[in-house]
Amino acid sequence: MRFDVAVVGGGPCGAIAGRYAAASGARTVIIEEHPAIGEPVQCAGIISGRAAYACEVGRGDFLIRTVQGAYINSPGHRLRIDGHEEKAWIIDRRIFDRELISRALDAGCELLLRSRVLGGRCNRLDVRIDGEREVIEAGIIIAAEGVQRRITRMYLGDLSLPRIIPGIQAEVRCDIEDPGFVEIFLGEKIAPGFFAWLIPVEDGFARAGLCVARSGIKEPPLSYLERF
Numbered sequence: 001m002r003f004d005v006a007v008v009g010g011g012p013c014g015a016i017a018g019r020y021a022a023a024s025g026a027r028t029v030i031i032e033e034h035p036a037i038g039e040p041v042q043c044a045g046i047i048s049g050r051a052a053y054a055c056e057v058g059r060g061d062f063l064i065r066t067v068q069g070a071y072i073n074s075p076g077h078r079l080r081i082d083g084h085e086e087k088a089w090i091i092d093r094r095i096f097d098r099e100l101i102s103r104a105l106d107a108g109c110e111l112l113l114r115s116r117v118l119g120g121r122c123n124r125l126d127v128r129i130d131g132e133r134e135v136i137e138a139g140i141i142i143a144a145e146g147v148q149r150r151i152t153r154m155y156l157g158d159l160s161l162p163r164i165i166p167g168i169q170a171e172v173r174c175d176i177e178d179p180g181f182v183e184i185f186l187g188e189k190i191a192p193g194f195f196a197w198l199i200p201v202e203d204g205f206a207r208a209g210l211c212v213a214r215s216g217i218k219e220p221p222l223s224y225l226e227r228f
């Protein structure tokens, strides 16, 4: 297979890069390893309105609600930070990512799902598509593969990676006292070295998550989330 532009990764960056390349007339393909765009969700789903407009999507079906501030909870203290106006959007990342991809497809971009880029050299990508090995040739390769950056490192060498902090999130039944606000929880017992969050989504539900950043901690984030 031969393309002008091959984009590795069907997340927001890949979708936008693919859309612009295709719209400029380049034969473009986005290569995504998962069977569906937007899954699995690895995001708390809070963005600023500016971020959505920068992605050129405006308000769409992905917008669940808006928030105007946050409560910061630490042992014995509760601080309300009120922006008095819409400050952030709570979004459904599945729908958001699919919206961006559908715009890329509308611009003429092609999409390969279940297709993992295994490696690359010069203008040739080694790809496993539905279990079969294929070579994709492209004049330009865009690595939009997210935080892992395996392919980026193959081309650009061993870039020093920032520290990766383990975290976990689940959508849970939960009545948030004030759904116009996000809840942040600090404390070594809750999320050592980082913080936990409760993000209001549909009525009666919230995203509960946390990261653990303190070195030397033996317990996995799941144990902290279960206690939280």
Ligand SMILES: Cc1cc2nc3c(=O)[nH]c(=O)nc-3n(C[C@H](O)[C@H](O)[C@H](O)COP(=O)(O)OP(=O)(O)OC[C@H]3O[C@@H](n4cnc5c(N)ncnc54)[C@H](O)[C@@H]3O)c2cc1C
Pocket: 008, 009, 010, 011, 012, 013, 014, 031, 032, 033, 034, 038, 042, 043, 044, 045, 046, 047, 115, 116, 117, 118, 144, 145, 146, 147, 148, 150, 151, 167, 168
């Ligand atoms: C726990 C967590 C919470 C977050 N919360 C927020 C938040 O609230 N607000 C916010 O703005 N950001 C948040 N982020 C960050 C946000 O998710 C990322 O910045 C954003 O997804 C980056 O987009 P991307 O397109 O660069 O990469 P990604 O969205 O990671 O997309 C990369 C895609 O490339 C695919 N891929 C990777 N390697 C290959 C390969 N070799 N072959 C084929 N496909 C490949 C992956 O499957 C993936 O679909 C959060 C991140 C995490 C981990």
